[in-house]
Amino acid sequence: MDVGLNSGQLALRDSVRDVLRAECPPGVARHAMTDPERWRTLWKTVVDLGWAELAVPADGGDGSFGRVDLAVVLEECGAAIAPVPLLSSIGLAGGVLRVAGPAVDEVLEAIGGGVVAALAAHPPGCRLPGVPMTLQNGRLHGRAVAVTGLPRAELIVTLASSADGPVAAVVRVGDGVSVQAVECTDPAQPVADVEIDTAPVVTAPVDMESALATPLLAVAADLVGVADAALARSIEHAKARQQFGKPIGAFQGIKHALADNYVAVERARSLTYAAAARIDDPATSPSAGWTAAALAKAAAAEAAVGCARTGVQVHGALGQTWEHDMHLYLRHAWQGASTLGDSRALYHAVGRRVAGGAA
Amino acid sequence: MIRAEDVVAEYVAWLTDFLPDDYYHRYREYRWDLGLRRDHQRAAFEAGWLQPTWPREHGGRSLGLREAMEVRLEAAIRSAPKLPNIAGPNVAGPGIRQFGTPEQIDRLLVPLLRGDEWWALGMSEPEAGSDFAGLRTRAVRDGDLFRVKGRKIWTTQAHLSRWCTLYARTDPDAPKHRGISCLILDLESPGVTIEPIRMASISDETFCEVILDDVEVPVANLLGPCNGGWQVALSSLNHERQMIWIMNWVEIQRGLDSVRGSETAHDDYASGEVFTELGALLADAEALRATGYRSLYNELAGRPSPEADILKLLGSLTLQRVWELAAAASGPRSIDDADLLFERQDALAATIYGGTSEIQRNIIAERLLGLPKG
Numbered sequence: 001m002d003v004g005l006n007s008g009q010l011a012l013r014d015s016v017r018d019v020l021r022a023e024c025p026p027g028v029a030r031h032a033m034t035d036p037e038r039w040r041t042l043w044k045t046v047v048d049l050g051w052a053e054l055a056v057p058a059d060g061g062d063g064s065f066g067r068v069d070l071a072v073v074l075e076e077c078g079a080a081i082a083p084v085p086l087l088s089s090i091g092l093a094g095g096v097l098r099v100a101g102p103a104v105d106e107v108l109e110a111i112g113g114g115v116v117a118a119l120a121a122h123p124p125g126c127r128l129p130g131v132p133m134t135l136q137n138g139r140l141h142g143r144a145v146a147v148t149g150l151p152r153a154e155l156i157v158t159l160a161s162s163a164d165g166p167v168a169a170v171v172r173v174g175d176g177v178s179v180q181a182v183e184c185t186d187p188a189q190p191v192a193d194v195e196i197d198t199a200p201v202v203t204a205p206v207d208m209e210s211a212l213a214t215p216l217l218a219v220a221a222d223l224v225g226v227a228d229a230a231l232a233r234s235i236e237h238a239k240a241r242q243q244f245g246k247p248i249g250a251f252q253g254i255k256h257a258l259a260d261n262y263v264a265v266e267r268a269r270s271l272t273y274a275a276a277a278r279i280d281d282p283a284t285s286p287s288a289g290w291t292a293a294a295l296a297k298a299a300a301a302e303a304a305v306g307c308a309r310t311g312v313q314v315h316g317a318l319g320q321t322w323e324h325d326m327h328l329y330l331r332h333a334w335q336g337a338s339t340l341g342d343s344r345a346l347y348h349a350v351g352r353r354v355a356g357g358a359a
Numbered sequence: 360m361i362r363a364e365d366v367v368a369e370y371v372a373w374l375t376d377f378l379p380d381d382y383y384h385r386y387r388e389y390r391w392d393l394g395l396r397r398d399h400q401r402a403a404f405e406a407g408w409l410q411p412t413w414p415r416e417h418g419g420r421s422l423g424l425r426e427a428m429e430v431r432l433e434a435a436i437r438s439a440p441k442l443p444n445i446a447g448p449n450v451a452g453p454g455i456r457q458f459g460t461p462e463q464i465d466r467l468l469v470p471l472l473r474g475d476e477w478w479a480l481g482m483s484e485p486e487a488g489s490d491f492a493g494l495r496t497r498a499v500r501d502g503d504l505f506r507v508k509g510r511k512i513w514t515t516q517a518h519l520s521r522w523c524t525l526y527a528r529t530d531p532d533a534p535k536h537r538g539i540s541c542l543i544l545d546l547e548s549p550g551v552t553i554e555p556i557r558m559a560s561i562s563d564e565t566f567c568e569v570i571l572d573d574v575e576v577p578v579a580n581l582l583g584p585c586n587g588g589w590q591v592a593l594s595s596l597n598h599e600r601q602m603i604w605i606m607n608w609v610e611i612q613r614g615l616d617s618v619r620g621s622e623t624a625h626d627d628y629a630s631g632e633v634f635t636e637l638g639a640l641l642a643d644a645e646a647l648r649a650t651g652y653r654s655l656y657n658e659l660a661g662r663p664s665p666e667a668d669i670l671k672l673l674g675s676l677t678l679q680r681v682w683e684l685a686a687a688a689s690g691p692r693s694i695d696d697a698d699l700l701f702e703r704q705d706a707l708a709a710t711i712y713g714g715t716s717e718i719q720r721n722i723i724a725e726r727l728l729g730l731p732k733g
Contacts (some may be wrong), residue, residue, distance in 0.1 A: 003652040007660075235728050249730035252721070258728055259720035263673055266666045267646040274649035295642040347638025354641060355619050355634060 003274045005072060013072045019049065020080035026325040029332070032083035033187040039152065043084045047114035051086060055094035056112045067214060067276040071221035075272075078225025081332050083188040085116045088149025091218025092340075093117035093157035096211045100168040100204040107155065107170050107202060117170075118153035119215060120144035120194050127345040129212055133160035133169065133196060140169050140200045143193070148339055150179055150192040158196070159211060166208050169200040186331035209290035213279050216293035216340050220272045223300035223336045227265045230307040230329040234258055234314045248314070257310050264303040271296040287353070294350055298343040304333035363429045366422060370430050373406055374439055386438060387698060391563065399440040400448070400474040408434075409448060409472055417456065418448075418472040428655055431602065435609035444516055445564075447471045447478040449602060451524050454541070454595035458583035463543065467522070479517035481525035481544065481569060482592065484510060489718050491526075492536035492589065496571060498527035500578070505529070505542060507550075507574040517567035518555045520546055524595070525576070530586050539588035543580040550574040560704035561697070596713060603713060604651050607674030611644045614681030614702065621689040633688050640684065643677040665727050672719040675709035682706045 005013065023045055032038040046052065051073055058065040070091065077086050094111050096119060097104045111117050122145050123132040133142035140160055150156070153173060160169045171177055176198025184190050235258060238249030248254050275292035278284050284292075308330035312319035319326040337343065377399065382389055389395055403409040404418040411427035413419030422430070442448055452471050455463060470476040487494040496509025507527055517523060523544040530538035546553065552570040583591040618637055647670060654664035682703045686693040693699055710716040724730040 002656050003649045004656045235730065238730060247731050249724070250733045252717075252733060255724040255730050255733070256717070256720040258730065259672075259723040262723050262728060263669045266650060266669045267643070267673060270649035270653050270666065271642060271646050273653065274645065292645070295638070295645060298638070299642050299646065343639075344635050347642065348635040349638070350641055351634030351637030351639075354615075355637060 003270060003277060005068065005273070009068055009072050012069060013076060016051070016073050016076040017079075019045070020076060020082060024080045024082045026081055026328055029081040029083050029188040029328045030325070036151075036190075039083045039085070042082060043114070046082075046084050046086055052090055052114050053112040055090035055097075056108050057098050066280045067217060068273060068280065070214075071217060071272055071276045074218055074221040075225040078222035078332070079229040081188065081226065081229070081328050085118070085149035085152045087218055087222045088119065088153065089115075089117045091222070092119035092121075092148060092215045093155065095119070095214030095218050096121075096157050096159070096168050096206065097170075098214055099210040100206050103202055103204040104168065104170065111155070115155060116149065116153045117155040117157055118147050118149040120147045120150075120156050120158040120196075121212070121215070121340065122146050128341040128349060129215075131159045131161050131166055131208070133158050135160040135162040135167055135169060135200070135203060138199055139197065140171060141197050143195045145193045146182075146191050146339070147194050148189065148191050150194060151181060151190040155201075156194065156196070159206070159208070160203070162203075164205060166206055166211075167203045168206045168211060169203045171196060171198055171200050184335065186335040188328070189332060189335060191335070207286050209286040212340070213286070213289040213293040216290070216297040217272065217275050217279060219336055219339050220268065220275070220293065220296040220300035223297075223304040223333065224265065224269050224272050226329055226333050226336065227261075227268065227300065227303035227307040230304070230311045230326070230333070231258065231261045231265055233325065233329070234261070234307070234311045237315055254314060257314070261303070261307045261310050264299075264306050268296065268299040268303040271299045291350055291353065294341070294346045297340060298346040301333070301337035301343045304329075305337050308333040361422070361426060363426045366426045367429050367433050370408055370433055371437070373408065374434070374437060377402055383438070390441065392440075393443055393563070396440040396443045397474050400442055404472050404474075410452070413456070417468060424655060424659060428605075428651070431605050435605050436612070438609075443474065444477040444520070446480050446515060447474065447476075449599050450480055450595050451478040451522070453598035454524060454582060454591055457594055458541075458591050460579075462579070463582065467543070471522075476522060477516060477520040479514045479520040479523040479546070479567070479569070481511045481514055481523045483513045485512050489715055491592070492539065494526060494528060494539065496525070496527040497531070498529050498540060498542060498576065500529070503578045505576045505578060507542070507544070507571045507576055509571050511569040511571070512566070514567045514569045515564050517546065517569050518553045518565065522546060523569070524582065524591075525571075526588050526592060533586060536589040538586055540585050541582040541588040541591040542576045543582050544574070544576055548574050548576070561701050562705060599713060604647050604670040604674045607678050607709065608644060608647050608651070610678055610706075611640065611647070611674075611681050614678070614685050615640060615644065617685045617699075618681070618688045621685065633684060636680070636684050640677060640681055643673060643680075647674050647677065668719075668723050668727060671713060672716055672723070675716065678709050679706045
């Protein structure tokens with residue numbers, strides 16, 4: 001098993017990183033918090049560059065556009081806290097559709113072309129993602145909360161129970177779809193609740209574990225990026241800020257906290273790359289794929305929240321201000337941490353499976 | 360091309376053939392069976408499984424790093440008998456192979472690899488633990504001899520060893536890590552006194568104190584360049600570092616099996632409560648393995664592999680948490696379980712040996728993150 005990036009993926013990473021460094025310094029996320037249209041110019045760049053096309057799985061056997069590539073791009077967008085719905089579109093909504101068969105090919109093509117989609121997978125009152133909708137007599141009905149990217153989306157992908165088992169269903173935002181705006185921890189990545197009572201554009205049967213594996217992996221990749229960027233900012237500050245006549249990074253209280261952050265980032269990154277390769281491998285069972293993705297997501301959320309919280313601490317009073325970037329990372333990390341299951345809930349779910357001999 | 364699966368299959372066939380039929384059934388006893396462990400080392404040397412990347416005459420079969428790692432992982436997964444004297448084949452051996460003169464290699468390496476002669480690592484001193492470079496043992500040149508005076512401590516298995524890689528100060532005027540040399544000390548030399556130290560646990564890796572009172576060591580026994588001991592120490596330990604995560608990973612798996620198999624696993628409270636920590640530990644174990652593979656992949660591609668520096672810290676801390684969870688999960692039965700007591704004690708050593716967790720964090724912060732020294 002190879003874990004990590006090949007030279008093509010490293011080149012992809014570097015090119016995405018270069019674009020975002022130029023087009024999306026952290027201040028863009030701050031701006032997007034108060035300007036609801038700010039994301040559009042950046043989104044146009046992202047779509048023009050073809051990044052949304054990663055939603056469409058590779059057809060050839062050459063390994064291009066697999067889930068590792070998807071993870072690489074989402075990680076860089078996370079690191080840039082780019083206020084675009086790329087995670088929502090190609091990672092979450094597209095992630096479910098990847099395993100929904102040829103019936104959804106056209107929808108995936110549309111997402112690949114830049115149509116924004118969101119994934120409604122949180123039933124109200126649940127910590128873990130599940131099946132918020134029911135499909136009966138051709139109508140989709142139900143309610144989902146905390147739908148990432150929904151305020152910017154044209155399409156909603158959701159999971160529904162039906163007489164024939166679970167299905168992925170796609171609906172168009174419009175009649176029969178009531179989007180309820182909510183206050184967001186991270187207004188640069190707005191979420192909304194949704195109530196649906198309409199006929200879906202398309203449905204396709206899915207295996208629930210396979211359906212959720214790629215979305216979990218996608219959130220993990222995004223959060224690894226956030227964690228890494230927040231840590232980089234803390235390191236920079238710890239080298240520059242002087243107290244008691246030396247840089248604060250020379251004190252073990254700071255140094256060891258940042259070393260622990262580094263371990264958390266690399267732990268999560270290894271799990272994420274390994275999960276991406278594992279889910280791409282056709283020999284992997286749905287259950288093993290879900291487990292790998294769930295652990296990666298849980299670890300990445302711990303890393304992101306951990307690095308951002310340490311970042312606030314290392315920056316002292318500066319970290320408490322609107323003008324400093326650290327709260328942007330922290331907001332993004334907190335929001336991502338509760339998306340598709342918080343770390344404890346995911347660890348618990350995996351622990352229970354393994355103890356029960358299910359995985 | 361050699362396929363890793365084929366190599367592993369060949370190894371498994373060899374190991375299965377070597378082990379007694381009731382090995383897994385009676386692993387609790389066999390793990391302390393020194394005779395079996397010695398026989399295993401010798402047989403592994405002869406079959407080329409002891410150091411798989413090394414050539415045939417040195418207990419290997421010239422495998423690539425990837426194939427060798429798969430073999431080591433398989434050995435660990437199958438609980439192959441532990442080397443009775445790890446310091447020999449895994450620390451002193453690589454040092455001798457890298458730095459030794461042809462005469463030293465010729466005289467020392469095969470008995471070391473076969474386990475006929477055991478080795479101790481003369482590193483720590485009463486005043487030099489984590490601050491290894493602050494060691495005080497002196498070696499003074501006298502013709503074609505060094506005269507050595509000093510004191511080593513926590514020297515594992517010195518009382519059972521024939522040789523010791525002794526680190527001593529040969530240039531007191533140089534900056535502290537540039538004045539150290541590595542000497543190959545015959546522990547039977549006059550002036551050497553070895554006192555075993557009773558361990559808190561039932562570990563058979565007994566510490567010793569080694570007192571050196573005007574001990575003569577031939578200059579020909581210098582390992583590596585004079586005053587180049589720091590580099591010999593780093594390189595020797597680096598070889599071991601790559602093995603530690605595999606050992607930790609497998610011990611973690613064993614701990615997790617113990618959690619799963621504990622009598623109270625079906626108790627309502629226990630079954631719900633331990634899952635979250637169990638899941639987190641499964642993530643740690645998988646992260647350890649994935650990071651091991653990631654760093655190997657980078658290494659084979661000729662790229663830097665900084666992520667390897669998390670392996671020791673993460674592996675050792677996870678190991679401790681695993682056994683604490685195993686103890687919690689077994690409830691009051693943990694009190695009368697001698698094996699569990701040993702595992703918990705032994706896991707506590709993992710954050711000390713090979714560089715403490717505090718030193719690991721300093722290394723990560725200073726070398727990888729570029730933070731200033733304190």
